[in-house]
Amino acid sequence: MTDQPLILGAVLYEGFELLDMFGPLEMFTAVAPEVLQVVMIAEKKGAVKAGSMANSPMPTCIADYGFDDAPDLDLILVPGGIGTFAELENDKMLSFLRDRAEKAQITASVCSGSALLAKAGLLDGHRATSNKMFFNLAVTQSDKVAWIEAARWVEDGKFVTSSGVSAGIDMALAIIARLFGNEVAETIAKGAEYIWHREADVDPFAQYLNEGSI
Amino acid sequence: MTDQPLILGAVLYEGFELLDMFGPLEMFTAVAPEVLQVVMIAEKKGAVKAGSMANSPMPTCIADYGFDDAPDLDLILVPGGIGTFAELENDKMLSFLRDRAEKAQITASVCSGSALLAKAGLLDGHRATSNKMFFNLAVTQSDKVAWIEAARWVEDGKFVTSSGVSAGIDMALAIIARLFGNEVAETIAKGAEYIWHREADVDPFAQYLNEGSI
Numbered sequence: 001m002t003d004q005p006l007i008l009g010a011v012l013y014e015g016f017e018l019l020d021m022f023g024p025l026e027m028f029t030a031v032a033p034e035v036l037q038v039v040m041i042a043e044k045k046g047a048v049k050a051g052s053m054a055n056s057p058m059p060t061c062i063a064d065y066g067f068d069d070a071p072d073l074d075l076i077l078v079p080g081g082i083g084t085f086a087e088l089e090n091d092k093m094l095s096f097l098r099d100r101a102e103k104a105q106i107t108a109s110v111c112s113g114s115a116l117l118a119k120a121g122l123l124d125g126h127r128a129t130s131n132k133m134f135f136n137l138a139v140t141q142s143d144k145v146a147w148i149e150a151a152r153w154v155e156d157g158k159f160v161t162s163s164g165v166s167a168g169i170d171m172a173l174a175i176i177a178r179l180f181g182n183e184v185a186e187t188i189a190k191g192a193e194y195i196w197h198r199e200a201d202v203d204p205f206a207q208y209l210n211e212g213s214i
Numbered sequence: 215m216t217d218q219p220l221i222l223g224a225v226l227y228e229g230f231e232l233l234d235m236f237g238p239l240e241m242f243t244a245v246a247p248e249v250l251q252v253v254m255i256a257e258k259k260g261a262v263k264a265g266s267m268a269n270s271p272m273p274t275c276i277a278d279y280g281f282d283d284a285p286d287l288d289l290i291l292v293p294g295g296i297g298t299f300a301e302l303e304n305d306k307m308l309s310f311l312r313d314r315a316e317k318a319q320i321t322a323s324v325c326s327g328s329a330l331l332a333k334a335g336l337l338d339g340h341r342a343t344s345n346k347m348f349f350n351l352a353v354t355q356s357d358k359v360a361w362i363e364a365a366r367w368v369e370d371g372k373f374v375t376s377s378g379v380s381a382g383i384d385m386a387l388a389i390i391a392r393l394f395g396n397e398v399a400e401t402i403a404k405g406a407e408y409i410w411h412r413e414a415d416v417d418p419f420a421q422y423l424n425e426g427s428i
Contacts, residue, residue: 010273019240019406025273026233026379033270040273047276053405056247059239059254060223062261062274132407164407165240169380191267192233193346193378193419197409205407 005037006179009100012042013093015051015083019165021061022206024077024172030178030188044090049084067096075175076104079168080111080131087116088139088141094120096113106158108175110168114161118142125155131164132208149204152197163203169183172199220393222289223314226256226277227307229265231298233379234324235275237385238291244402245390248288255279257306267298281310289389290318293382294325294345301330302355308334320372322389324382328375333358341370345378346422364420366411377417383404384411 008028009020029038042048042063050058065071076098077210087093101107111116111131117123118141127146130138139147146152153162153171155178162171173196178186189196222242222350222396224235245251256262256277264272279285292311301307315321323331325345331337332355341360344352353361367376367385369392376385387410391399403410 017240022232022236026231027345029270029272030268031230031270032268036272037271039271052243054244054246056243057251057253058243059252060276060278062276064274123318133405166406166408169238180375190419190422191347191378192380194380195411195418204409205404208404
């Protein structure tokens with residue numbers, strides 16, 4: 001532990017999934033800011049609208065930093081969402097992830113966020129997972145990834161990938177436990193009255209693989 | 215069901231708890247927008263910063279409407295958070311909740327949001343619950359409320375109140391089931407890979423009552 005807090009960069013993009021982002025951030029922002037702080041980043045600083053598979057009108061959040069002025073990142077959080085499809089074709093996003101993940105201690109994704117990491121080539125040679133409904137979207141980004149179909153989340157060194165949406169909360173608590181100890185994670189889960197699913201390998205949704213494939 | 219979608223007003227204020235708001239909104243925005251749409255409201259439209267018990271730097275979100283130009287609301291969602299303490303002294307907030315809850319079909323709160331509903335007098339004569347850590351904050355707002363200590367959430371007619379933070383997600387799914395049918399709620403929970411705690415009376419956190427009292 002250094003004297004400086006670790007900095008977690010949460011990467012926003014148009015059409016990000018609300019709970020992919022704010023479930024994990026609820027947990028990460030409950031860690032003492034002396035040891036961990038969250039910054040909100042997007043390609044350009046300013047307003048970023050969330051997305052929904054139902055195509056509903058969605059809330060807007062603010063990126064405090066753009067890719068060009070984001071601080072050094074110790075941790076990176078990449079959400080999924082309907083906007084993933086567009087970002088897979090966004091070279092600036094893929095370059096940012098590639099550059100920053102190389103220097104980061106942990107890069108974590110939720111849901112279809114792992115498709116972006118895979119497209120950037122970051123998961124090659126690693127085990128990883130993705131959301132159930134669009135699992136093939138991740139798989140088709142790289143055949144050099146050991147894709148795990150049944151997992152709430154997968155930790156493989158510096159890359160931690162979770163299953164769909166809500167699984168990101170369980171993954172975030174596992175990352176907090178790894179970095180700051182299990183007691184910190186347990187206290188945060190209790191404070192949020194969150195029933196933490198602690199087993200990475202127990203995945204009640206594995207049976208629905210690719211039901212949403214398009 | 216009318217031809218117009220129901221409008222859910224999500225009430226932001228400085229220091230709102232992230233997951234209190236965006237857990238339920240993940241579920242509500244997964245309902246077809248033809249039958250339900252979410253609008254983000256605050257006292258004044260524009261940027262509103264979330265809060266954290268850990269006093270961490272927090273994300274900012276946008277209120278698309280102020281109290282003065284918010285549309286008619288069929289549903290109201292009131293989050294809790296560290297900002298609740300200040301809002302208990304904000305007459306504009308209490309008046310807004312009082313005026314709008316009277317006309318709404320359902321007014322729902324998460325966590326310490328029920329303290330605001332109680333202070334506004336809305337819960338008098340009703341059963342209600344609140345978060346565990348600051349349960350007394352809600353209780354001390356009104357002695358005319360039947361406060362339920364052990365409940366994931368409590369439905370009493372048009373008022374639905376949940377326990378702390380994560381319990382709001384379970385409550386949101388119950389409201390969706392009540393309005394649109396159980397199958398809709400189950401499909402949404404599955405899509406979000408959310409392990410829905412369906413029993414309102416089962417509360418694994420009841421043992422921690424008032425541990426955070428100040």
